[in-house]
Structures are given as C-alpha cells and as structure tokens.
Amino acid sequence: MNVLQEKLMELRRKAFENVESAEDLKNLQDLRVRFLGKKGPITEILKGMGKLSKEERPVIGQLANDVRNAIGNIIDTKKAELEQKLLEKELENEKIDVTLPGRKIRTGSHHLLASVIREVEDLFIGLGFSVAEGPEVEEDYYNFEALNLPKDHPARDMQDSFYITDEILMRTHTSPMQARTLEAHKGKGPVKIICPGKVYRRDTDDATHSHQFMQIEGLCVDKHIRLSDLKGVLTVFAKHIFGEDREIRLRPSFFPFTEPSVEMDISCFRCGGHGCAVCKGTGWIEILGAGMVHPNVLRMSGFDPSVYTGFAFGMGPERIAMLKYGIEDIRHFYTDDIRFLNQFRRA
C-alpha cells in the first residue's frame, strides 16, 4: 500500500469518526464541505492523479471514488438520522393536551312536535299522500257546515270555539282541509292528503288542555276505498311510530263527518298489553279518531258518494309525543324551555 492509499483510508476513517459524532445538520454540512468539497482532500488527491503511474492511476482513482461515495453515504444516512431526531423534537414540542374540549359549533334543536309531524309526513308521503296546508282562520262553512255539522247541530258548541265574527273563527280542527281539498279536486279522485297544522279551542290551559295545539288530518278518497284500507294504513302508521310489535284495534265511535266512525287504540307499548299505568290497566291506548267520509261531506264538496268512498283520520302530535316520552304537561310544548327542547334533539 502506498502513501495515497493510506491517506485515503485515513480520510475515510477520520470522516466516519467526525460524521458519527456530528450533532446537528450545520455541523454535518460543514463536514460534507470539508471532506467532499471542491477544496477538500479527496478532490486534491484526484487533482494530483496526473503525477501517478499508469498502473497506480486506476487503483487510486477507484479507491478515491469509493471513499468519496462511502463518506457521502454516511453523511446522507447521518443527515436522515438527524432530521428524524429534529422532527421528533419538534413533534414533542407541538404536543397538546388532546383531552381538552374541542371547539364545538353550537347547533339548535328541532322542536319535538315538528319532529313528530315530520315523521308522520314522511311515512304518509311513502304511502302516496301529499302534504297540504290550510288557513288557521277559517270560515264557519268549512270548519263545520261542510263537515256535516249544520248550524244547529248539538255537537257544535259555540263555547268551544274562538269566533271572530259569526261566520269566521279559529279553526277547531284540521278537518276543514277535507272539504277544501275535495272542493279543489272538483269531483274527481283520487285524493290522498295529510294536513298538519295548528288548531284552537276555547279551553283553559292546564296539564292536559291547551287553547292551541296541533293536529294531523288524513284523507283518502277514491273509487274503491274501504274501511279495511283505513285499518291497513293505520296499522302501518302505528307500527312505524310506536314500534313493530304494536297491534291496533278499531272501536266504533261517533264523528259527524264520518260514517262509520271509529277510534283507534294501539296495544300498550309500555306493558305490551298486560296492563300498566300508561294504558290505565287496559292494555290499550287511544290514539286517534277516524272513519269513512260521510256521504254528505263528499256530496257537499262535489264528489258523488255513489261513485267515491274514502277514509279520514285525525291525530294529535302532542298526544303522540306525550305518550311516547311520558311527557306530563302539554304546556311544555309551548313554553319552549330549552331544557325541555334539548332532550328531544334526536327525536
């Protein structure tokens, strides 16, 4: 081994030693310049190659290149290592307490009654019904007369209604939309609507009465509508709103605008029908009133009762919500206490 070879080997050893102990990237960069730079010892050696013999030249050249590459590699490796360390240090510095609360965007809640109404609307849209809306200040004609409740009908109690004039009043139910919708269809079916909305009664507000409340009216008139169809539709409704296991029963009842009239009970969702406080021990809970549209109602609104039949029903979203969640006071719906409203965000 000649002197140059030894020198190169010495350079390699020295470089490795220095790189090994380099502490930061600047240091490392200095080493790169010092060993591999244009003025560095390896370049020097390569520059002085001309002085070497023909035999020595390729041997030394090869060695010098190998040493340069080896130093370059060790510096690159060290650099990656230092960079990794640096990154780790930075990450360490950036560490936060991930258990601190995040920045939430405050969102509001949908009113429970609106949720109940929306759920019912969506179910009936799926069954082919449209959603109709009507005036809250109604004509006596649509609120009563067109519903087979003539002026002197005993079921009509002036004391129960907020009249504005003798002929104008706050609607006492959503049923006027039956007459209005039928009239608009000019005697031609099918008519399938559901109509949610506010209604008004002359009641003193207490835990179970409210002078303003919601109703959802349903109406289905066509050439072959049967009471069994009402039963089917209400069964679907009961299962959707109160659970798959619910059964329904129809009890005869009376409403002037339907004949026959029925009341629908569902099997108690609390006790499954064995009897409990919710169903007052009967196993059944009264949910809504319904029936086959009275021929007088069809006739007055321009439908021929010998051609068309139909069913109608009316339900109270407050009652549904109160039953479903065990709400004890109807006034909660209109007090809008956020501690009440927020309990039903998911409803």
Next chain:
Amino acid sequence: MLVSYKWLKDFVDLDGVTPEALADRITNSGIEVEHLTYPGEGLKNIVVGKILTCEPHPESDHLHLCQVDLGSETVQIVCGAPNVAAGQKVPVATNGARIAGHVSIKRTKFRGEESNGMICALSELGVDKALAPYEDGIYVFDDEVPVGADALPYLNLDDAILDLDILVSSAHCMNMIGVAYEVGAVLNRPVHIPVPDPHETDEAAADAISVAVDAGDKVPYYGARLIKGIQVGPSPRWMQLRLIAAGIRPISNVVDISNYVMLEYGQPLHTFDFDAFGSNHVLVRFAGENETIETLDKQQRKLEPTDVVITNGKKAEAVAGVMGGESSEVTADTHTVLLESAIFDPMTIRKAALHLQMRTSASSRYEKGVDRNRVAAASDRAAELLTKYASAKVLRGIVGQGPQTVAEQTITMPWQKINRVLGAGLPPEQISGILKRLGFTAAIEGDTLHVSVPTRRFDVSIPEDLVEEVGRIYGYNNLPATLPEGEAIKASLTPYQKLMRRTEQLMEDCGLNQAFTYSLTTDENAAAYTIHDTDRRPTRVIWPMSEEHAVLRESIVPQLINAVGYHLNRQMTDVAFYEIGKVFLPKSGDPRPDEEEHLAGAITGNRTERNWEGEPQPVDFFTAKGILENLFDALALSDRIDYRPAKREGLHPGQTADVFLDGKVIGYVGALHPAVLKKEELNPTFVFEIAIEPLLRGKQPEIVYSGLPRFPSTARDIALVVKRTVPAADLYHVIQKNGAPLLQSVRLFDVYEGGHVAKDEKSMAFSLTYFDPERTLTDDEVNAVHDRILKACEEECGAELRG
C-alpha cells in the same frame, strides 16, 4: 249514563257474562264503558239486624243502647243516629266488619257501655251522601228482609255499575230499554220488555180534561193522563236503590216513579198537581212576549217567544221539556196528578234549555232524541207503578193531540255496498242476521236489502248508518287490514315544503332552537314589531278565555322576546330561538286577516362558551345578520337582497336594518332598544323577522354547471377612505356594478377608524377577485377595471384611495 248490571238483568239474560266481559263487549261494539264500578267493593260482614230494644244511654243525651238481633246472636250496639228506634230492621256492621273507606269495626265502649258493631247509614256503606235518603241517620229497611242475612244484596251493593259514554250516535242508549236492546244485539240474546198495564178504571179521562196544542210542528204529540187518589209517600226500596245507582236522589213515590220511567223508557214525564193546575184544560202554546214563569227551583224565568209552554189556558205551568212550574208542583198533599207524556222538537228544547241555562235530565233527552213510539207505553208504565206504589186510580185513556205513533223509517240499498265499504265478504244472510239481532226488520231481495228501522234508533237513517251497524256488530277487528288500491299518484313535498325544511335545518345549524309559541296574544303584543306598519285594528276573538290570548299576532318577535325573558328569569343567559309560523295581518273591509308565514329569531348572551381558550364572544347585530345571510346564500338569493339602516319602534335606532328583496321590504334585523331591555329586564338581545313566503315561493334559479376554471384568477386589494356616514353597501354596489363582468367577487376585509384617518372618515379595505373563464387576464386588463372601479368610488361615494 249509569247502568245497573242487576237492573239490566230484568230485560236480558246475562248468565255467564260478567260485568267486565259485558263492559268489554259493549265498548268494542260501539259504546264506550268509561268506568266499571262495584258500589259494594271493600265492604265486609254487613248483615240485616233487627233492633229489639232502644234505650237512652245513661251517660249521654244523644246516644242510645240498642239490643240488636243479628240472627245468630243478639248484641248490644251503641247508636247515635237521631232516627234509631225499636222494631227497625237495619244494616249492621258486625264486630270485624269493614265499611266504606276501609274502616274496620271492632268491639268498643262508648262512655262505659259496650258496643258490638255499628248500625249504618247508607253513606257509611259508600253511597254518595247527596243521593242517600235519611242523610242524617241510619238506613231503615222498609219491608220483610230476613234478619241475619247478608245486607248487601238488599241494598244493591252487590251490583256493578257501567258508566256509558253517550255520544250523539248512541243517544238511544240513554235509557235502560235502549241499553237492553244494545246488549241483546251485542250478546245475540233475546230482549224481554214487559208490556205495562196502566190499571185503568172505568172513568174516562176525556170527560175530565181536554188537551189542545197550538205550537205548529214543535209539539208532534202531547198526551196527558188524569190520576186520582194518590197517596204521596216514599217509593219502594228497590226503586230508590235503582235511582241511587243511576245518580238520582229519591224524593217521593210520585217524583221517583216519573224519574224511574224516564230512566227505563227514556221518555221524560211531568206530573202536575191537578188541583193546583188551575183548570181542566191543557193548552200547549208558544210563550208570549215578556211572559215569565216561576220554575220548580223557585226562580223567576223570562221566556222567549220560541219557547213552548204548558198552560192551564191562561198561565204557563211548565216550560215544555225543560222544567215544571212552582205553582203546580206535586207536594206531600197532592191527591190528583196530571201526567204528561209528550214529544217535543229537539231544537226547541235545546234553545230553551240554553237560554234559560237549565240543562235538566228531561231537556238533555229531548235534545238528543226520544223514541217516538214509546210515548204512550211510558205513560202506561207510570200509571202502572202509581197504581201499585201510590194507591192511584188511573182514569181511562190518554187525552192527547197528535199521532201517538209514527211509521218506521225504511232504508233500501244494495247489500253488497256493506261489503264494499267495509272491505268484508259477508254473505247476505249474515248481514240480515246482524240487523235482526239489532231489532231491525231486514229482508234481502236479489241484490237489494230492505230494512225497517225501529223508531228507537233515531240515529239510523241512511245506508251508511247500516254499514256502521253491521260493521260494529260483526266487529271491526274481524276485518282484514288492506292498503288502498287504485292508480298511482305523485306524492312528494312541494318545492316550498322542501325549502321550508331546509330553512329549519339551516336555522338549527346556525345554533337556533326551534320554538312554537301561541298565535293568540295580548292586544299590546299583537301589533308590536310588525314588518309593516298599519293602522288597522288587530284581529280579536269575540270571546277570549283571557286577555293573555285574545288577539291574533301580527308578528312573532314579541313571543320570542317572552321566551328569552322566561329563560333569563331562570338564569339561562345564552338563548337563541327561531320560529316559523303564521302571522295574521288585518285587511280593510274583511274580518278575515291575511295569513302570512314568517320566520323570526331572537338571540341573546354569548355565541361561544367561556372556556379554556379565553373569554366568550357575545352575540351582536352581525351574528343575527349573519344567520340571515346564510339563509339567503342557501336559497341563492343574496344577489337580490339589500340591507338599509332603519328606525323601528322597539329597536335600537343605530343598529337596525330593513331587509329588502328586489327592492321591497320583507323584514328586518336589529338590536332591541335599550329602553325595551330595561323594561323587560333583558340582556342585549337581537331579533329578526322575515316574511318567508317571497323567499321560498319564488322560482329557484336553475343550477348551471360551468366546469372547473381552466385559468387562474387575479386578486387585488383596494383600501378606500370615505365619510363615516357612507354605508359599506354603497361601496359594494358601486364596486360590483363597475367591476362586471370580470369582477368575480368582493370581500370587505378591514374597517378602520381613527389613527391616521380623519375624524369623520373611515377606511374600508376590499379584496377583489378578477376572473375570465376563457383566458388568463393580463395586468393591463385588470388594471383597467380596477381603475374604473376606483374612479366610480371616488365619484359616487366620495372615496379616496388610502395612501
């Protein structure tokens, strides 16, 4: 209607049908049994005792010592009742018995004397004190009840009472015979109604009295009997107990019989003391102008000319179907009775009862309807009972005017209609069978069903009524559950309804809670914070329940302010509400207001929590406005919306803007006036109200896809100094107008006052983005537009470029 299970057994065999089962069956076939009660529930060891001796208690001035035979033994009982006497048969709660209210009776001593039980008043056995005879004393059996026997059956305390909820459709069940027919049909068992025998004497009533009716069609039939030799006294025990069970207090045999027959037949009867009636001629006519009558309750009543009265030819002795007159009331001294059994027009009775404010058991029956063909039978039944229990002599015949009976109504219909409407497949024999169970006459001829409806079923008159009768007796629960068949029709939310849902969602995403408040409010609130001022009077209901809810709201904001106040009173200071609902805007010349759907909001407190990052950020005007801007963006309307400073009552004069859509005011947003905050004790609160229909009803612009931009846009900032009075909106307008078509967007990013800016001026910095979809803009092109904008701002807004 309170129905005694024991009484019902007079007419229908109830063997094997418990009261519970009966209540279930009745409820499921049409008449709801609201309550089923057992009057004797909880009573134990109550026996019939006979008082052998009754001596005063040596140590008391009101107690008695009684030796009482209880059948198995004779015991001493101390009794304090004023009516106790030797020889009486009485109900005795023996040692170990339980009386009403779960009170146990044990051997005890009263002032040194042993007492082995208690002689009972009916109220001590659970009977309503207001109904019980001898309310101040013990109950005394009036006839041969066996000593030592269980007393409860003799007091009908082994009965069950079904409380029927009578609706218009079930008025035929307001009497026992009607209920019996219903029960017979439901159970498919025969009904037995005994034919009464009036025990008439040979003397003809027509020789003694005459009847004339002069009241048009308001009195289809009026009949009277004359009954002599009456001995007024108590009615028999069984009758008293049945009246009590029905909720009627026994008075005397004559009154009780009249009530009893009404309960049994549903036919109201009236008894006049004939000697006090004042003539032997009964004239039924309309009341005269200013006519008055003193009724049984000793009230002077003013009559209306539409009222029908029963007169002695001159003076009114009764208001037909409502109440009798004081002057001819039956008393203990009555000997001769004029017994009325009549049919009156329901509406006439309803009106009279309403204006006289006397809803009696008679008037409510007349109002809802009585069996047209039972009027004579009821009279016969009363005559029978008066003969038996008041030693009466009944004169022969009923003296009346009008037909005593009418023909039954007939209904003819295709029998298949019943199946078609029910969705059932009943064979014709089953249909006619059900109708026959109900006591109807039914025959099927080919496709046709002929039905004759008994007069007691005045609620049945059209084919649909028969559908109901068949359906309810067959059982709705036996019907299949089907879905409507027929052509498919479109069913979806309307665009308006979809946008409404979107709006609700957006408000909630902006942090507002949905509220529902009342439409009826106070006079003061109704017209406050309206979008448009009018001098029209708000719409008021004629007869409000309270002034709190008397007038229809014309805006929602006042209701939301109340909701905010409610929460502040309960230490909840961060409150944010919105409501979408109707407001009612009065119209001139029409009592019916316009109904408009509005969106309103109210926010107060902080919009962020106080947390580990620092202090909370309070809501302000721009929070409220930002919510609206979000909405307008979502509806793609922002280009057509404008805000202008506004002065509105109740709102801060410097922090209120009117909201314009296409140049028309559709609402406002603003801070509540400090004076309002002070008065209502509120924290700074910001409100808005918008007429939402113009927003949602308008045609939504089509969505036009334009691909991704292929060329870069160029951003330039511009800082302008203007007078403080110049609204930012003015600069926006000028910039936008002059930037078209290359100006893509404008954003105000800095507003600065003070410092180097003159005192009455402000600096506003905008970031402008220029863009051409077809090419990259050159600097020269951008500069040209930019300069044009600057120049326009200088000219139109007095702006200067900030150096």
